[in-house]
Amino acid sequence: MHAYWRAANYLSVGQIYLYANPLLKEPLDIKHIKPRLLGHWGTTPGLNFIYVHLNRVIKKDHLNMIYVCGPGHGGPGIIANTYLEGTYSEFYPDISQDEDGMRKLFRQFSFPGGIPSHVAPETPGSIHEGGELGYALSHAYGAAFDNPDLIVTCVVGDGEAETGPMATSWHSNKFLNPVRDGAVLPILHLNGYKIANPTILSRISKKELESLFVGYGYKPYFVEGSDPEIMHRTMAKTMDKILSSIRSIQKKARRNETVKRPQWPMIILRSPKGWTGPKEVDGKKTEDFWRSHQVPFSEMKGRPDHIQLLEDWMKSYRPEELFDENGALIQELAKLAPVGNHRMSANPHANGGILLKNLKMPDFREFALEVPEPGQTIGEATRELGKFLRDIMKFNMKSSNFRVFGPDETASNRLGTLFEVTKRTWMDWTIPEDDNLSPDGRVMEILSEHTCQG
Numbered sequence: 001m002h003a004y005w006r007a008a009n010y011l012s013v014g015q016i017y018l019y020a021n022p023l024l025k026e027p028l029d030i031k032h033i034k035p036r037l038l039g040h041w042g043t044t045p046g047l048n049f050i051y052v053h054l055n056r057v058i059k060k061d062h063l064n065m066i067y068v069c070g071p072g073h074g075g076p077g078i079i080a081n082t083y084l085e086g087t088y089s090e091f092y093p094d095i096s097q098d099e100d101g102m103r104k105l106f107r108q109f110s111f112p113g114g115i116p117s118h119v120a121p122e123t124p125g126s127i128h129e130g131g132e133l134g135y136a137l138s139h140a141y142g143a144a145f146d147n148p149d150l151i152v153t154c155v156v157g158d159g160e161a162e163t164g165p166m167a168t169s170w171h172s173n174k175f176l177n178p179v180r181d182g183a184v185l186p187i188l189h190l191n192g193y194k195i196a197n198p199t200i201l202s203r204i205s206k207k208e209l210e211s212l213f214v215g216y217g218y219k220p221y222f223v224e225g226s227d228p229e230i231m232h233r234t235m236a237k238t239m240d241k242i243l244s245s246i247r248s249i250q251k252k253a254r255r256n257e258t259v260k261r262p263q264w265p266m267i268i269l270r271s272p273k274g275w276t277g278p279k280e281v282d283g284k285k286t287e288d289f290w291r292s293h294q295v296p297f298s299e300m301k302g303r304p305d306h307i308q309l310l311e312d313w314m315k316s317y318r319p320e321e322l323f324d325e326n327g328a329l330i331q332e333l334a335k336l337a338p339v340g341n342h343r344m345s346a347n348p349h350a351n352g353g354i355l356l357k358n359l360k361m362p363d364f365r366e367f368a369l370e371v372p373e374p375g376q377t378i379g380e381a382t383r384e385l386g387k388f389l390r391d392i393m394k395f396n397m398k399s400s401n402f403r404v405f406g407p408d409e410t411a412s413n414r415l416g417t418l419f420e421v422t423k424r425t426w427m428d429w430t431i432p433e434d435d436n437l438s439p440d441g442r443v444m445e446i447l448s449e450h451t452c453q454g
Contacts, residue, residue, distance in 0.1 A: 001052050004337075011076070022102040030307060034107075040073040057239050066153070069126070071189065075118045079115075102327050124351060169451050170213075180400065224271075259427065275288075277296055277313060281297045359396055367384050367385075385414075386414055390420055407449050425439070426441060
């Protein structure tokens with residue numbers, strides 16, 4: 001697993017820096033390096049670390065899982081992993097799993113005529129681009145609703161954790177029904193820094209941080225450190241414990257069919273920003289500091305010392321042990337990845353609407369408001385819309401294929417006829433006077449329009 005992580009990190013650095021010489025078969029030269037360097041290294045090794053550990057549990061437990069990457073600027077890492085597990089080459093055959101394909105993979109990244117630096121829609125397995133921060137968790141919960149066998153792992157960067165949309169979206173666990181929905185595994189990734197500043201959550205005490213997420217309704221598990229060997233073992237044990245907890249929650253709820261909101265697990269992963277990168281550049285702290293956020297060092301022309309630093313960095317991953325002479329990942333490592341649709345990058349839930357189903361629709365003409373002559377009919381368009389939505393809900397109830405989201409305005413917007421066929425989603429205690437609340441409700445109301453949209 002550590003070697004697989006090295007391979008993902010190697011490919012990530014190569015995408016940011018290299019134009020040619022992908023396997024470093026020649027001494028690195030300025031002609032092998034892109035003239036303009038763009039991308040984000042700081043978050044990437046942590047994303048790669050998470051990915052390889054998810055692959056392990058997917059293979060071990062035959063899981064149905066997708067990966068929502070909140071730090072979407074860590075595109076090099078997600079692209080590297082989709083390439084390692086073969087999906088990228090299946091979607092884009094020209095990016096083959098050999099030396100020439102690796103060269104093209106590197107050259108296209110954040111390059112004219114190539115691909116964006118974020119986890120863009122063309123990235124296999126991506127449902128979240130990550131450029132506009134704050135929506136990762138609401139996207140993750142949206143994917144889990146009505147997909148009972150799906151686990152959505154959602155990485156939240158500690159920069160994104162400072163946004164308003166993210167602050168509210170932690171409450172999405174209040175709507176997740178373990179009987180009929182899948183699970184969301186949030187991983188708060190604390191690497192300590194934003195672009196040029198410490199992050200708030202990385203500097204508050206561990207006790208306060210834990211209390212914050214217990215207050216949100218989660219059970220936090222901490223994985224902290226910088227020694228890869230210790231971190232791999234800790235992460236593996238934590239993942240096994242958490243997945244056992246998720247299975248237990250779901251089995252208990254589905255066996256008894258009595259729904260009580262559980263305390264869902266989450267991980268707080270604390271690792272260095274720019275992990276495994278240069279510790280210093282030009283005498284200034286870089287690893288585990290904000291200077292590694294984007295390109296750790298970008299002045300290459302006329303700087304043979306920087307070219308040597310890049311070569312030493314990339315060779316520290318020992319690519320000759322990871323890839324064969326032709327540039328393909330060695331079989332010992334390739335077999336660590338899941339296969340087929342169990343690969344997160346090939347999961348049908350995350351690729352091109354493969355699983356979309358058409359709604360069974362009523363005839364909209366039946367809901368027309370009769371206006372026989374001008375100025376004589378009193379009516380409300382939204383009230384008629386409510387009847388239309390009611391029938392859509394009724395026609396699609398068995399397929400669990402339709403929900404309504406809103407900022408507590410279903411009734412005030414005259415859509416209340418929906419409550420003739422369903423209720424509001426509600427997982428907590430009620431009083432006799434409460435109106436239309438149920439764990440099985442399909443109208444979801446929370447005042448944050450960001451969360452509704454996500």
